[in-house]
Amino acid sequence: xxxxxxxxxxxxxxxxxxxxxxxxxxxxxxxxxxxxxxxxxxxxxxxxxxxxxxxxxxxxxxxxxxxxxxxxxxxxxxxxxxxxxxxxxxxxxxxxxxxxxxxxxxxxxxxxxxxxxxxxxxxxxxxxxxxxxxxxxxxxxxxxxxxxxxxxxxxxxxxxxxxxxxxxxxxxxxxxxxxxxxxxxxxxxxxxxxxxxxxxxxxxxxxxxxxxxxxxxxxxxxxxxxxxxxxxxxxxxxxxxxxxxxxxxxxxxxxxxxxxxxxxxxx
Amino acid sequence: xxxxxxxxxxxxxxxxxxxxxxxxxxxxxxxxxxxxxxxxxxxxxxxxxxxxxxxxxxxxxxxxxxxxxxxxxxxxxxxxxxxxxxxxxxxxxxxxxxxxxxxxxxxxxxxxxxxxxxxxxxxxxxxxxxxxxxxxxxxxxxxxxxxxxxxxxxxxxxxxxxxxxxxxxxxxxxxxxxxxxxxxxxxxxxxxxxxxxxxxxxxxxxxxxxxxxxxxxxxxxxxxxxxxxxxxxxxxxxxxxxxxxxxxxxxxxxxxxxxxxxxxxxxxxxxxxxxxxxxxxxxxxxxxxx
Amino acid sequence: xxxxxxxxxxxxxxxxxxxxxxxxxxxxxxxxxxxxxxxxxxxxxxxxxxxxxxxxxxxxxxxxxxxxxxxxxxxxxxxxxxxxxxxxxxxxxxxxxxxxxxxxxxxxxxxxxxxxxxxxxxxxxxxxxxxxxxxxxxxxxxxxxxxxxxxxxxxxxxxxxxxxxxxxxxxxxxxxxxxxxxxxxxxxxxxxxxxxxxxxxxxxxxxxxxxxxxxxxxxxxxxxxxxxxxxxxxxxxxxxxxxxxxxxxxxxxxxxxxxxxxxxxxxxxxxxxxxxxxxxxxxxxxxxxxxxxxxxxxxxxxxxxxxxxxxxxxxxxxxxxxxxxxxxxxxxxxxxxxxxxxxxxxxx
Numbered sequence: 001x002x003x004x005x006x007x008x009x010x011x012x013x014x015x016x017x018x019x020x021x022x023x024x025x026x027x028x029x030x031x032x033x034x035x036x037x038x039x040x041x042x043x044x045x046x047x048x049x050x051x052x053x054x055x056x057x058x059x060x061x062x063x064x065x066x067x068x069x070x071x072x073x074x075x076x077x078x079x080x081x082x083x084x085x086x087x088x089x090x091x092x093x094x095x096x097x098x099x100x101x102x103x104x105x106x107x108x109x110x111x112x113x114x115x116x117x118x119x120x121x122x123x124x125x126x127x128x129x130x131x132x133x134x135x136x137x138x139x140x141x142x143x144x145x146x147x148x149x150x151x152x153x154x155x156x157x158x159x160x161x162x163x164x165x166x167x168x169x170x171x172x173x174x175x176x177x178x179x180x181x182x183x184x185x186x187x188x189x190x191x192x193x194x195x196x197x198x199x200x201x202x203x204x205x206x207x208x209x210x211x212x213x214x215x216x217x218x219x220x221x222x223x224x225x226x227x228x229x230x231x232x233x234x235x236x237x238x239x240x241x242x243x244x245x246x247x248x249x250x251x252x253x254x255x256x257x258x259x260x261x262x263x264x265x266x267x
Numbered sequence: 268x269x270x271x272x273x274x275x276x277x278x279x280x281x282x283x284x285x286x287x288x289x290x291x292x293x294x295x296x297x298x299x300x301x302x303x304x305x306x307x308x309x310x311x312x313x314x315x316x317x318x319x320x321x322x323x324x325x326x327x328x329x330x331x332x333x334x335x336x337x338x339x340x341x342x343x344x345x346x347x348x349x350x351x352x353x354x355x356x357x358x359x360x361x362x363x364x365x366x367x368x369x370x371x372x373x374x375x376x377x378x379x380x381x382x383x384x385x386x387x388x389x390x391x392x393x394x395x396x397x398x399x400x401x402x403x404x405x406x407x408x409x410x411x412x413x414x415x416x417x418x419x420x421x422x423x424x425x426x427x428x429x430x431x432x433x434x435x436x437x438x439x440x441x442x443x444x445x446x447x448x449x450x451x452x453x454x455x456x457x458x459x460x461x462x463x464x465x466x467x468x469x470x471x472x473x474x475x476x477x478x479x480x481x482x483x484x485x486x487x488x489x490x491x492x493x494x495x496x497x498x499x500x501x502x503x504x505x506x507x508x509x510x511x512x513x514x515x516x517x518x519x520x521x522x523x524x525x526x527x528x529x530x531x532x533x534x535x536x537x538x539x540x541x542x543x544x545x546x547x548x549x550x551x552x553x554x555x556x557x
Numbered sequence: 558x559x560x561x562x563x564x565x566x567x568x569x570x571x572x573x574x575x576x577x578x579x580x581x582x583x584x585x586x587x588x589x590x591x592x593x594x595x596x597x598x599x600x601x602x603x604x605x606x607x608x609x610x611x612x613x614x615x616x617x618x619x620x621x622x623x624x625x626x627x628x629x630x631x632x633x634x635x636x637x638x639x640x641x642x643x644x645x646x647x648x649x650x651x652x653x654x655x656x657x658x659x660x661x662x663x664x665x666x667x668x669x670x671x672x673x674x675x676x677x678x679x680x681x682x683x684x685x686x687x688x689x690x691x692x693x694x695x696x697x698x699x700x701x702x703x704x705x706x707x708x709x710x711x712x713x714x715x716x717x718x719x720x721x722x723x724x725x726x727x728x729x730x731x732x733x734x735x736x737x738x739x740x741x742x743x744x745x746x747x748x749x750x751x752x753x754x755x756x757x758x759x760x761x762x763x764x765x766x767x768x769x770x771x772x773x774x775x776x777x778x779x780x781x782x783x784x785x786x787x788x789x790x791x792x793x794x795x796x797x798x799x800x801x802x803x804x805x806x807x808x809x810x811x812x813x814x815x816x817x818x819x820x821x822x823x824x825x826x827x828x829x830x831x832x833x834x835x836x837x838x839x840x841x842x843x844x845x846x847x848x849x850x851x852x853x854x855x856x857x858x859x860x861x862x863x864x865x866x867x868x869x870x871x872x873x874x875x876x877x878x879x880x881x882x883x884x885x886x887x888x889x890x891x892x893x894x895x896x897x898x899x900x901x902x903x904x905x
Binding site for chain 2: 009010013017020024031039095101106108112116139140152193203221229240248
């Protein structure tokens with residue numbers, strides 16, 4: 001059965017694609033051990049930049065801010081997008097178009113414009129600029145990044161399933177948890193991942209809406225341009241990559257038991 | 268049919284009304300104001316100079332003339348975004364297809380592996396590409412050693428290098444949505460098609476692709492639109508010899524200190540994109556009803 | 558799905574805990590480029606004065622200006638360059654701190670004690686200064702030597718075509734072009750701007766990249782043979798590439814200076830003044846130079862600078878070269894529009 005579903009060549013493309021994605025990461029990791037202070041010129045091996053990272057309080061604080069913001073914005077943005085997907089799917093055509101347009105809006109407007117406009121708004125309303133304003137701003141653009149994959153997942157799902165469930169349970173919460181959520185979960189996971197990396201990488205919007213103490217890692221790194229970006233950034237990137245892979249591994253090991261039943265065995 | 272209606276969409280919609288539509292209206296207003304002499308805007312002086320500047324401009328000597336500069340910048344950016352979208356699609360579809368053939372757990376791991384490189388910073392990734400692509404770098408060295416080229420490859424600081432940087436940056440935004448759409452395809456459909464004598468190509472074009480279409484559309488939007496605003500790769504890898512919309516709009520809030528014009532550019536871009544998305548949705552509906 | 562939720566929860570918990578404990582007491586919110594004021598120096602400042610310095614960063618004068626103009630803020634010290642200092646004063650973004658009355662102000666060297674934009678130093682004190690010339694690799698140019706003229710940059714020899722990098726900055730390019738052509742850098746005459754545009758368009762095929770990011774790497778790696786560059790970056794490039802030579806073009810080169818200033822709405826004005834004064838101490842200024850790679854405006858700081866830096870002609874120009882400096886001016890809106898027009902048309 002599986003052999004029928006096999007398409008030749010796709011494995012090659014996937015492997016090449018993955019190699020393409022990791023090629024610069026490899027270069028970046030190697031350069032994190034560079035002895036000199038330039039990030040594209042290798043002169044010799046040294047671990048000095050790893051020591052530097054762990055004594056650079058500003059940079060560590062920035063990394064911590066980035067993770068806080070990305071985690072919060074991903075959580076809020078993905079939750080809102082998931083609910084919105086279900087709502088839109090059942091809405092009338094006119095409403096559907098309007099709400100879909102609204103959900104996509106944050107990526108249609110150039111970042112710098114959203115950034116300055118949000119800052120003007122926060123100042124006008126009297127919000128104190130800080131990490132909270134950054135989280136709000138990130139949630140704004142995390143919504144579309146989460147929404148599109150989830151909608152792509154929902155688009156072909158059989159509405160009869162959830163309607164049948166409605167007949168049986170009549171309880172929307174259970175229907176959501178038992179039927180819709182499991183069906184949508186790959187879309188939600190993909191949406192969350194895209195939202196997360198979008199938040200983690202954002203510079204322009206963060207820069208404008210951040211207040212004192214809310215500098216994130218991308219803002220910090222852009223701020224290094226003038227004096228020169230050092231391999232310290234590579235070292236921090238390496239640490240974060242390692243941490244992410246570690247977290248993922250732990251999550252998978254934990255999930256191995258609890259999620260067994262949710263793995264579809266229809267392959 | 269039971270309709271739960273729009274209620275679940277309310278949190279997202281209200282949030283975006285407050286923090287997206289609100290600021291956007293503010294910017295629409297800004298686009299109709301006079302620029303401040305030292306940046307910013309004059310909040311009570313109205314002017315449509317920003318919109319006039321889009322198409323007409325007094326040249327340096329002061330003559331008013333049709334000015335194709337900004338239209339050219341728009342056209343170039345759309346072209347670059349279209350190319351990037353096409354290439355990510357060409358890599359994304361086979362990769363997603365391959366992932367759907369894996370056991371779910373392996374596929375989920377691969378999904379993570381695809382996004383993990385993006386935990387690193389955009390600037391640093393671009394610097395890594397500079398190192399890889401420059402003459403005398405590893406790629407140049409390898410191609411020369413293999414005898415595939417002789418002499419420097421001269422890729423860095425060309426539009427081709429910009430393309431590499433952009434495809435790199437946006438690849439996950441294409442692969443993930445296509446994968447989630449493809450993964451839910453009922454494999455019995457595919458078996459049935461094979462049983463009925465269809466070859467692989469027909470199965471791909473007639474069964475897999477139509478069902479994966481929502482994912483392809485989603486991926487296309489997530490790559491094409493943000494790509495228009497990309498500003499790092501065109502400079503660091505491409506050499507910044509031609510402006511992109513992203514640079515242009517950003518400059519209006521930076522060195523150019525012309526907020527109204529920046530806002531006007533964004534409004535025009537928004538209208539173009541909304542019309543494009545509208546057409547896309549219309550086409551999707553027609554396909555469904557056909 | 559639960560596994561993703563758990564992952565997220567772990568991450569949030571890991572990351573949130575330490576930030577909640579924000580230190581109270583005497584603080585100073587410094588808004589600057591990253592690593593511009595050395596972290597070790599800030600630690601010593603904290604130890605000596607008991608004022609805790611929190612650093613936030615920006616990437617350019619222009620974005621800092623835009624952010625403050627849009628109402629962003631909450632910072633006690635910003636570090637504007639002369640080119641925008643005047644704008645910030647005129648638009649009321651800064652507050653008067655009578656900086657010239659600070660005890661250590663007597664250490665300030667000429668001409669930084671009375672710049673055009675803040676002649677009585679009511680708002681600001683000087684920090685680092687620099688200048689924009691160009692660097693070439695003597696191993697890669699014909700004869701191993703280039704003339705001390707912007708001509709080598711704007712109208713390069715055939716051997717250097719395609720091996721030239723320019724700064725990606727409209728102000729730097731317009732100014733360099735104006736100096737080469739003998740035009741006032743603040744010109745409001747469109748004919749002048751047209752001449753500069755023509756010059757830049759003619760130069761464009763020889764240019765490989767317009768970028769102010771990563772200039773040291775580009776020179777040191779030999780990606781280009783000639784790079785328009787700031788002197789501090791040139792000094793650091795030469796440490797990696799001994800054949801690099803920094804040129805002070807005879808037609809003139811702009812002299813810019815960065816300044817510490819206090820934005821309106823700053824909460825810790827007294828701490829800010831303490832910081833300004835402390836940074837004008839020769840020892841502290843010298844250490845800052847060692848870290849940032851730029852010279853400072855404080856007399857006597859040379860004694861505390863690394864010898865290889867103090868002796869580098871790019872950092873410490875010979876007296877004859879100082880005559881070539883043209884202090885950066887804060888130009889009119891009309892001039893800015895011309896600059897912008899030139900820059901956009903160059904890269905249309």
